[in-house]
Amino acid sequence: xxxxxxxxxxxxxxxxxxxxxxxxxxxxxxxxxxxxxxxxxxxxxxxxxxxxxxxxxxxxxxxxxxxxxxxxxxxxxxxxxxxxxxx
Amino acid sequence: xxxxxxxxxxxxxxxxxxxxxxxxxxxxxxxxxxxxxxxxxxxxxxxxxxxxxxxxxxxxxxxxxxxxxxxxxxxxxxxxxxxxxxxxxxxxxxxxxxxxxxxxxxxxx
Numbered sequence: 001x002x003x004x005x006x007x008x009x010x011x012x013x014x015x016x017x018x019x020x021x022x023x024x025x026x027x028x029x030x031x032x033x034x035x036x037x038x039x040x041x042x043x044x045x046x047x048x049x050x051x052x053x054x055x056x057x058x059x060x061x062x063x064x065x066x067x068x069x070x071x072x073x074x075x076x077x078x079x080x081x082x083x084x085x086x087x
Numbered sequence: 088x089x090x091x092x093x094x095x096x097x098x099x100x101x102x103x104x105x106x107x108x109x110x111x112x113x114x115x116x117x118x119x120x121x122x123x124x125x126x127x128x129x130x131x132x133x134x135x136x137x138x139x140x141x142x143x144x145x146x147x148x149x150x151x152x153x154x155x156x157x158x159x160x161x162x163x164x165x166x167x168x169x170x171x172x173x174x175x176x177x178x179x180x181x182x183x184x185x186x187x188x189x190x191x192x193x194x195x196x
Binding site for chain 2: 001004005007008011012014015016017018019022028029030031034035037038042044045048049051052055057060061063067068070074075077078079081082084
């Protein structure tokens with residue numbers, strides 16, 4: 001079971017690194033927003049897997065708040081891009 | 088039960104990895120969005136169901152995890168739609184492999 005959890009965390013970390021690379025290379029502003037959105041999903045998945053591994057319930061509220069704030073941030077930045085233009 | 092939840096979480100993590108590779112290999116905001124929105128719904132749901140199986144006797148924890156899935160299923164399409172519309176209206180370059188652009192020449196208002 002420990003090996004399985006290590007594998008899950010390694011895969012999630014690799015996915016997060018790929019998101020970060022896309023955020024840094026960007027090319028355009030919407031690219032970075034898409035990558036940031038996906039990075040938040042990876043972080044939420046990581047917290048959930050850790051909660052399952054250790055059996056702690058303290059961080060479950062963080063998941064709800066993070067997914068809500070992620071949507072708010074994405075839609076705000078989308079409005080911003082629409083007015084200012086993507087660069 | 089433990090093995091089933093572990094496999095569910097591993098499948099969700101692998102979906103996130105596939106989407107990360109897609110973010111690198113596609114050459115267009117819209118194609119990248121197509122890759123990035125898969126783990127936002129199915130991958131997240133798989134991981135949350137796996138974690139919920141692990142925490143099963145605790146009803147409150149399971150409800151919180153299912154709430155995350157519900158919120159994500161409600162908000163992810165709306166957020167993607169907003170980003171896609173903003174990217175197109177702001178004049179983001181399309182990939183040179185684009186075959187059809189049905190919005191070309193349409194008045195934004």
